[in-house]
Amino acid sequence: MSTTAQRLSVGWVAVFGVLTIGVGFTALLVADVSELLTLTGTFLTLVGLFALVQGVRYTLSGKETDRAHITLGDPEQRKAAPSPGSALTDDVAVIVAGGRSAANRRRKLRTKLRALAVQSLVARRGLSEQNALSKVDTREWPTDRLAVTFLSNTPYPPRDRVRAVLFRQSLDRIAIDRTVTEIETLWNEDEQQQLADRRTK
Amino acid sequence: MSGETTSRGQTRQETINRKPAAASSYAAIFLSLLAAAVLVLGSLVGATIAAVGALITTVSVYRGRQKGVTLGALMTTGAIVAAGVLGAPPAPLLGATGCAILAWDIGSSAIDIGQTLGHNADTARLEAVRAAFSLFVTSTTATVGYAIYVLAGDGQPMTALVLLILGAVIIIAVYRQ
Amino acid sequence: MRSFATKRWAGIEGLTLLVVAIGVLTTSSGLILAGIIGFGYAAYTKLWDAPVADVSIDRELGDEAPAPGETTGVTLTITNTGSKWLSDLRVIDGVPPALETIDGPARIGTSLRPGETTTCHYTVSVVRGKHTWDSLRLITRNPSGSRERETVCEVSTTLRCTPPLHAGANLSLHGLTTPYSGRVxxxxxxxxxxxxxxxxxxxxxxxxxxxxxxxxxxxxxxxxxxxxxRAATVILLVDSRKEAYVAAEPTGRNAVERSVDAVATIFSSLISNGDRVGIATMSPTECWIAPQSGKTHTARVQEALATHPGLAPTATEGTLYHTLWFNRFIRRLPADAQVVFCSPFVDDRPIYTARRLHAYGHLVTVITPDETTADTIGDRIAAIERQHRLQTLRGNGIRVVDWGDEPLPTAVMAATQRWSQ
Known part of the structure; x- marks a missing residue:
């Protein structure tokens, strides 16, 4: 594009353009010149069409260009610290949206919640790890249908699927939420138990 | 730092206010309305379309939508073309064009300034200088245009104009490369 | 930086040609003349490049050492020292990450002829720490706004906010250290x-x-x-790894800031008791002040708590090689020292630290600012995990102060009651 020949030809074209404008101005100011140069209607139309075609071309290419600008951010704001569970919340969002890494993240989250459930059963119900694990494996715990389905990685029951489609809900979101609620209950009921124990003492 | 006060400080979630710069916004809205008003002198149909364009510009400037401002300006351009095709005299067309392009330039800058600097930043001088430059370019070109019209009043204006345009098209084609 | 095209005027030539073409085809001289304005603008956008911002900037703080919670004004004085008119100059100041601007954005849009000066004023609210402003971003454009250029201008300004240590802040912190170890x-x-x-x-x-x-x-x-x-020897250890910078609310005070608050309160309480107290951090930029007593030591700790990079109010980059860190820490730790360990316990790392310290025979007391919420599903999971971690610690015989929204002495009192049961 920047070879000498090309640059020269571009230069000549530009000179031609300037000359044309010059003649135009002369014609405008000096009536004699304009009489010499009386243009035919056909030529007028041709110039008009040429301009029209170029105009349409440029306008269309202009429509597609996005504006470039510098991103400035918000230095006025304090640098935000994430909440302790923000990464997990992002994971759940990806799982629900079904992005590229959804299956992978779903597997990881299930493993994490399973481990947490077993640990919580051990810590709060006083079960041995073996017993806690088998309780989860045999679907004895939790009692919630969707939570147990999520933890044991089995397909959701058909009626739940139908309902999810009808109400445009994400079964994964509901199941994860219920699973977490079940584990939370383990901790809360124990806490309440402990409070009651303390009162009776 | 003592433990007696609440340990978590209050939080302020406000980001900077990114609404368009005020003065430029008002100027842009006024100019888009002025374009429609000037077009009344040329063609009522054109003026009506331009009024719709002004409305779009007003709403877009208010909401800070860059694309909307462009759409409003295109609408006004359409109105000018319609008026021209319907035989409006050059003076109102030139006036409306000047107002429309100024409205777009200033309105789009108002949004841009709002986004980069914020509504509350001190931007008066920046806005004034920018608007002054645009006003200068518009008035100069409009004056040249009108001068050509007056000068060529009884000669062969079309011939001369077409040559001028041909030259302009060629130069633009060269420059765009 | 090199200038670049903003593409703001993209399409102006095309639109102008369209209008003109319609004018030619319908022999409307008005439209052709209107096209002249368009051509004029098309030429205008090609005029000039975005100038290089050749400016000198001075940044002045209203108060260079304010107290935490106070506000201070910042004034920028911008002078065009170049020979070009900066018709469109936008200045954005780089406010330090931990500070928040509360009045007016730290930005100004102006136009400066050579030699002209303008000022910009804004106010920040101050938190503990050493805060440094480094660079300002300057954006210049040519008059039509078709080209833009960014220039970064380095102007360094430092603000130090050193909170006072409240001597003997609260006697109820007594229970934190024990009469059975150290105070023998x-x-x-x-x-x-x-x-x-x-x-x-x-x-x-x-x-x-x-x-x-x-x-x-x-x-x-x-x-x-x-x-x-003999007085007790206590090390106050703060977990200030990247992971520890969590907060219940995004721009609220984070766990490390609260840990440092706790350390400041405990330090002044213990030192006024006659104990020997030291400071340490579990962080890439390590802070270690050996346990001592006395006024000079107190002043040194006060300075470190305010400005040590290992205790910065917002997360800093760098990785912590945990084993290396632990070995160095345990070598420095006096044999009879008790450790008060402040960490939000949002991951498992601090558990190992606490358990190993405990295994080495040090009395470990954990103070853990609770930054978990029940707002999102992830936060709920994180809250359960943390509860489980704290229980693991308690099961290991480590004393835990779970510190929620209440003042620290209240949390300590509640915890000590549980220990004495």
């Missing part, structure tokens, strides 16, 4: 409470230690010796 009774006679022995009076012995009963009985002067108590 010794077999050395001297000052103290418990009787140890008597010896013959030597000139210079204090009057209150003279055995007056014996003097009354026998007429000889003798001096009482009491059993000497």
């Amino acid at each position: 009774t010794t077999d050395v006679g001297g000052y103290g409470i418990e009787f140890h022995s008597t010896r013959a009076y030597r000139s210079g012995d204090p009057l209150n230690r003279i055995d007056w009963n014996r003097r009354a009985r026998t007429g000889t002067l003798s001096t009482l010796n009491f059993r000497e108590e």
